[in-house]
Amino acid sequence: MATGLASAALFADSVAALGGAGRRKPSFGALKPSLGSRQLTSRKSLRIEATVLKDEEQKVVVEGTLNLKGFPDDNDEAGSQKVSDDSLGAVMERGVIKLEQTINIFLTDTVIQILDTMYHDREYPRFFVLETIARVPYFAFMSVLHMYETFGWWRAADYLKVHFAESWNEMHHLLIMEELGGNSWWFDRFLAQHIAVFYYFMTVFMYILSPRMAYHFSECVESHAYETYDKFLKSHGDVLKQTPAPEVAVKYYTGGDLYLFDEFQTSRVPLSRRPVIENLYDVFWNIREDEGEHCKTMKACQTPGSIRSPHTLVEDELDDVADCVSSKTG
Numbered sequence: 001m002a003t004g005l006a007s008a009a010l011f012a013d014s015v016a017a018l019g020g021a022g023r024r025k026p027s028f029g030a031l032k033p034s035l036g037s038r039q040l041t042s043r044k045s046l047r048i049e050a051t052v053l054k055d056e057e058q059k060v061v062v063e064g065t066l067n068l069k070g071f072p073d074d075n076d077e078a079g080s081q082k083v084s085d086d087s088l089g090a091v092m093e094r095g096v097i098k099l100e101q102t103i104n105i106f107l108t109d110t111v112i113q114i115l116d117t118m119y120h121d122r123e124y125p126r127f128f129v130l131e132t133i134a135r136v137p138y139f140a141f142m143s144v145l146h147m148y149e150t151f152g153w154w155r156a157a158d159y160l161k162v163h164f165a166e167s168w169n170e171m172h173h174l175l176i177m178e179e180l181g182g183n184s185w186w187f188d189r190f191l192a193q194h195i196a197v198f199y200y201f202m203t204v205f206m207y208i209l210s211p212r213m214a215y216h217f218s219e220c221v222e223s224h225a226y227e228t229y230d231k232f233l234k235s236h237g238d239v240l241k242q243t244p245a246p247e248v249a250v251k252y253y254t255g256g257d258l259y260l261f262d263e264f265q266t267s268r269v270p271l272s273r274r275p276v277i278e279n280l281y282d283v284f285w286n287i288r289e290d291e292g293e294h295c296k297t298m299k300a301c302q303t304p305g306s307i308r309s310p311h312t313l314v315e316d317e318l319d320d321v322a323d324c325v326s327s328k329t330g
Contacts, residue, residue, distance in 0.1 A: 100213040108220040123232060128174070128182030130225060132192035133199055134294075135170030137218045138163045140203035158309045162297065165263035169290055172252045176283065179246040212302045219298035222291050229288035233281065240281035249283040262310055265293045266300060270310050 119126035141163045148154040183189050207214040233240070253261075253275040262270040275286045300306050 097212070100210060101216055104213065104217040104220050107217070108224060112224055123236075124177060124180045124182035125185060125188045126182075127180075127228075128177040128188060129192040129195070130228065131170060131174040131177050132196050134221060134225060135167050135174065136196050136199045137203045137214070137221070138167035138170065140200050140207055141214070142167070144204055144207045158312055159301075159307055161309045161312075162264060162266060162307055165260045166294060166297065168260045169264050169294075172248065173287055173290070175248045175252075176246055176287070179248050211304075215298050215301040219295055219302070222295040222298055226288055226291040226295060229284055229291060233284055233288065237281060240284060241279050243280035245277050245280050245283045249286075250277050253277050253283075253286055259311070264290075264297065266307060266310055267293065267296045268310065 115126060115129065119129070142160055145154075145156060145160050145163070149156075149160075177183070183192075203214055203217070206217065254277055258274070262268070262273075265273065273289075275282065277283060277286070297307070
């Protein structure tokens, strides 16, 4: 292949030398054995129309079908072909994205309708099922990412870190629902567990096939969770404000190490959100806000390489400041 490229380069140089300094380099496909004036005249036609103007001035109007580019350039043809290919690729990608999102929305709406029918008057069991399912995608994401890293295909430490923090947050949502009695029925536990197993393998397959599609599906799930808790707060706000908060919620949101609490909120600066828990209303208000943060993160993940750990970003900024200070003092 290298020999062929060298031959093509030598051939192009010889053609340019034969053409002279005033002639553009012809394309290889358009080159003929002889380039006489008759051929050039046949390719470029001029029609000159003379019109006599006032004050005896003469103006020559040239209307031509002259091809100003002369011979077609290989680079121009290649550029046009590349633009055409890029446009076609963009159209196809938009079509694939539309198809993926249509499938995700259909699946999400179907599951929501089933759960609405089964749990229309049982709020805490419904939340227990939702939270059991909600943390599954993060397990699936981490499983696939660990596999990629083990095989040496791809390494994304920040993605693993953020997804683990998301699963940690969803686990505490689940503990809160269990303390509220959402898992008291055997049927609810059976349903949630079996849906979670199916959802795990579905998400693993989807994430391998199209990470963008898997992240969008999780965005749909988290968006539904946000809307569900928002409606619950509006319809049961007065009762919730008179109900004490579960102990597990108080410990998670106000006590201990909140490093992982900051970690899953990729749209926020660490330490910028510190919940105050005084009653059950505050608990569900913060759970709703958590789901909103998950939704933002899942949306950002659909753009490859856009996710960074919030703490990593802060550390990078501190390193930049330290470098700046050391350079000035040095």
